[in-house]
Amino acid sequence: MTDITETHVTSPAPSRSTKRIRWSQVFDHTILCTGAFFMLFPVLLVLMTTSFEDADIVRNGLQFGFEGQMLENFDAAMFEAAGFSKAITGTRMLMNSLILGFGFAIGKIVISMMAAYAIVYFRLRFATFAFWIIFTTLLLPLEVRILPSYEAIQSLGLANTYSGLIIPLIASATGTFFFRQFFRSIPEELVEAARIDGAGPIKFFIDILVPLSRTMIAAIFIIMFVYGWNQYLWPTLITTDEGMFTLVRGIKQIVQVLSQTGAMIPEYGKALALSLIAMIPPVLIVIFFQSWFVKGLTESDK
Amino acid sequence: MAQVTLDRVRKTYPNGFEAVQPCSVKIPDGELVVLVGPSGCGKSTLLRMIAGLEDITDGALSIGTDVVNDKDPADRNIAMVFQNYALYPHMSVAKNMGYGLKNRGASKAEIDAKVQEAARILNLGDYLDRRPSQLSGGQRQRVAMGRAIVRDPELFLFDEPLSNLDAKLRNQMRIEIRALQQRLGVTSVYVTHDQVEAMTMADRIIVLNAGRVEQIGTPTEIYEYPASTFVAGFMGAPPMNLLTAQIFEGALKLNEDTVLPITAPAGMGHKVLVGLRPEDVRLGGDGSVLFNVEIVEELGANRLLHGKLGGQDFSLSVGKDEAARTGVQPITLPVARVHFFDPDRGTRI
Ligand SMILES: Nc1ncnc2c1ncn2[C@@H]1O[C@H](COP(=O)(O)OP(=O)(O)O)[C@@H](O)[C@H]1O
Ligand SMILES: [Mg+2]
Numbered sequence: 001m002t003d004i005t006e007t008h009v010t011s012p013a014p015s016r017s018t019k020r021i022r023w024s025q026v027f028d029h030t031i032l033c034t035g036a037f038f039m040l041f042p043v044l045l046v047l048m049t050t051s052f053e054d055a056d057i058v059r060n061g062l063q064f065g066f067e068g069q070m071l072e073n074f075d076a077a078m079f080e081a082a083g084f085s086k087a088i089t090g091t092r093m094l095m096n097s098l099i100l101g102f103g104f105a106i107g108k109i110v111i112s113m114m115a116a117y118a119i120v121y122f123r124l125r126f127a128t129f130a131f132w133i134i135f136t137t138l139l140l141p142l143e144v145r146i147l148p149s150y151e152a153i154q155s156l157g158l159a160n161t162y163s164g165l166i167i168p169l170i171a172s173a174t175g176t177f178f179f180r181q182f183f184r185s186i187p188e189e190l191v192e193a194a195r196i197d198g199a200g201p202i203k204f205f206i207d208i209l210v211p212l213s214r215t216m217i218a219a220i221f222i223i224m225f226v227y228g229w230n231q232y233l234w235p236t237l238i239t240t241d242e243g244m245f246t247l248v249r250g251i252k253q254i255v256q257v258l259s260q261t262g263a264m265i266p267e268y269g270k271a272l273a274l275s276l277i278a279m280i281p282p283v284l285i286v287i288f289f290q291s292w293f294v295k296g297l298t299e300s301d302k
Numbered sequence: 303m304a305q306v307t308l309d310r311v312r313k314t315y316p317n318g319f320e321a322v323q324p325c326s327v328k329i330p331d332g333e334l335v336v337l338v339g340p341s342g343c344g345k346s347t348l349l350r351m352i353a354g355l356e357d358i359t360d361g362a363l364s365i366g367t368d369v370v371n372d373k374d375p376a377d378r379n380i381a382m383v384f385q386n387y388a389l390y391p392h393m394s395v396a397k398n399m400g401y402g403l404k405n406r407g408a409s410k411a412e413i414d415a416k417v418q419e420a421a422r423i424l425n426l427g428d429y430l431d432r433r434p435s436q437l438s439g440g441q442r443q444r445v446a447m448g449r450a451i452v453r454d455p456e457l458f459l460f461d462e463p464l465s466n467l468d469a470k471l472r473n474q475m476r477i478e479i480r481a482l483q484q485r486l487g488v489t490s491v492y493v494t495h496d497q498v499e500a501m502t503m504a505d506r507i508i509v510l511n512a513g514r515v516e517q518i519g520t521p522t523e524i525y526e527y528p529a530s531t532f533v534a535g536f537m538g539a540p541p542m543n544l545l546t547a548q549i550f551e552g553a554l555k556l557n558e559d560t561v562l563p564i565t566a567p568a569g570m571g572h573k574v575l576v577g578l579r580p581e582d583v584r585l586g587g588d589g590s591v592l593f594n595v596e597i598v599e600e601l602g603a604n605r606l607l608h609g610k611l612g613g614q615d616f617s618l619s620v621g622k623d624e625a626a627r628t629g630v631q632p633i634t635l636p637v638a639r640v641h642f643f644d645p646d647r648g649t650r651i
Binding site for chain 2: 187189190192193194195196197198199203207208211212214
């Protein structure tokens with residue numbers, strides 16, 4: 001048997017200022033930079049191309065370098081009335097898109113939180129059944145039920161309205177599902193403590209459940225906003241009035257319309273500028289909510 | 303403050319499981335009653351019925367003079383401390399403590415005053431702005447206590463409040479809770495599976511076993527006169543020795559060689575359970591009873607000797623100054639402190 005003795009380990013003297021190159025780090029950064037380059041290059045190319053005249057673009061395709069047309073193109077994209085009826089500008093489309101993105105994301109969060117609250121916290125007779133019914137809607141995205149949805153919205157007189165644009169998109173289970181899973185992970189005792197503290201169902205929801213869910217809300221908000229923003233098929237179907245066009249569908253419409261007017265050259269520069277503008281809000285939302293999201297994740301515990 | 307009366311209170315869960323059999327208890331005003339029993343015996347169920355978190359299947363529960371069976375938890379004027387503290391993670395310590403008052407519509411000044419007062423009592427003054435996640439286990443426990451105190455309840459309910467703390471902190475908090483309860487004089491029901499907590503804190507202990515009340519009594523009564531083998535085995539560490547003895551012409555025989563120098567109780571059949579507390583038995587004697595010691599357990603303040611007496615498991619406890627060794631040695635049984643139990647029903651004779 002060996003004796004058990006205390007051993008003192010002398011740690012090596014800290015070597016300051018002799019920063020050695022760590023190859024794994026170099027490797028990581030190479031991959032990151034390459035990836036970033038591949039992602040950003042097309043955007044940069046588009047940005048450079050917007051500085052050219054439409055005639056150049058038609059002749060030579062996408063361009064490198066900078067010409068003097070960028071400001072004009074962005075100005076035209078944002079403020080020049082376009083379309084058959086000249087009823088739509090870039091700002092108008094941006095606003096429509098924002099209404100769709102925010103309306104969809106907020107509506108979705110409110111509805112699905114309330115649904116999940118009912119399913120998890122109230123002893124409803126058919127709660128599980130109701131949940132699975134809601135859940136099966138995951139198998140029926142809007143694209144699958146698009147004709148019946150169109151019929152319904154049309155006959156309700158909601159075509160070419162924001163409600164008609166947003167509400168059918170909200171009807172799906174993703175949010176409910178995430179919130180349900182989250183609520184079920186909240187300890188039962190918290191609910192009971194709140195009951196003893198005299199918090200009724202509404203107070204509990206607002207004072208306890210909503211603040212506890214804020215990271216979840218932020219995450220779902222990001223996903224849903226981007227999803228709503230990028231909608232193409234449904235807006236194309238339900239909005240025929242050009243004043244209701246969203247950015248994502250409007251870009252194509254503009255190019256199409258102009259190319260059909262015969263002798264004139266399609267305004268590619270303007271369309272490209274619009275597509276760049278269309279990318280900005282989702283990026284901003286992600287950046288803004290990401291910091292919030294991380295803060296929530298690290299600070300709160302259940 | 304109020305007395306609590308349970309009149310044949312019973313609980314059957316919707317799945318048909320009878321968690322608490324009819325139970326009648328009267329808890330006098332200002333007493334701390336400990337509900338003790340092994341895991342799954344229905345302690346929490348009983349406590350939660352008193353709190354109003356669980357419906358009462360049958361029977362009447364009154365707090366003060368009113369029957370409160372159908373009252374909401376918030377209207378019973380109670381406060382509860384949970385095992386996992388159940389603090390609101392997104393609220394500061396002060397908000398946590400004041401939330402109940404706020405819901406009752408108390409003014410901001412009143413809430414502030416009460417929270418300050420509770421924080422002073424519990425030494426939480428420096429932490430009022432922190433979140434629960436920034437506190438240690440003991441501090442969280444204090445906040446949970448504070449949340450109970452500020453409401454000025456008639457009744458405190460505790461559900462294993464110390465189980466999540468380490469042993470040292472547990473001892474400390476045990477004393478603090480007891481001192482606080484005595485100072486405030488609030489009637490309390492305290493659930494635990496730890497018999498030490500039960501013995502040290504209680505004015506009165508209720509021992510539960512499989513949903514049935516085994517015994518109600520003061521810690522001394524429970525310890526000195528356990529009503530059943532279950533209570534005898536559950537209360538006390540190490541537990542009471544229970545020896546199965548044959549009654550043979552008035553003598554108690556463990557086996558052919560070992561006859562206990564104890565008079566058999568009158569009017570029994572031919573078998574009886576003999577209960578002996580390990581600390582009541584002495585080493586040394588005239589050699590009529592021999593104990594075969596197999597293991598010596600060193601506990602610091604005393605030593606436990608485990609082995610066989612007449613072929614049955616037996617333990618005794620000696621002080622730290624007494625020599626202890628393994629091997630066969632004579633012992634002396636405490637003739638005046640023998641407990642007899644019915645071998646079939648386990649009840650005290
Ligand atoms: N909601 C429930 N439905 C059915 N059985 C339950 C329910 N809650 C607890 N039980 C059962 O009731 C018994 C007592 O539970 P409990 O009071 O929590 O025990 P403990 O004494 O450990 O606190 C256990 O056997 C448990 O399985
Ligand atoms: Mg329990």
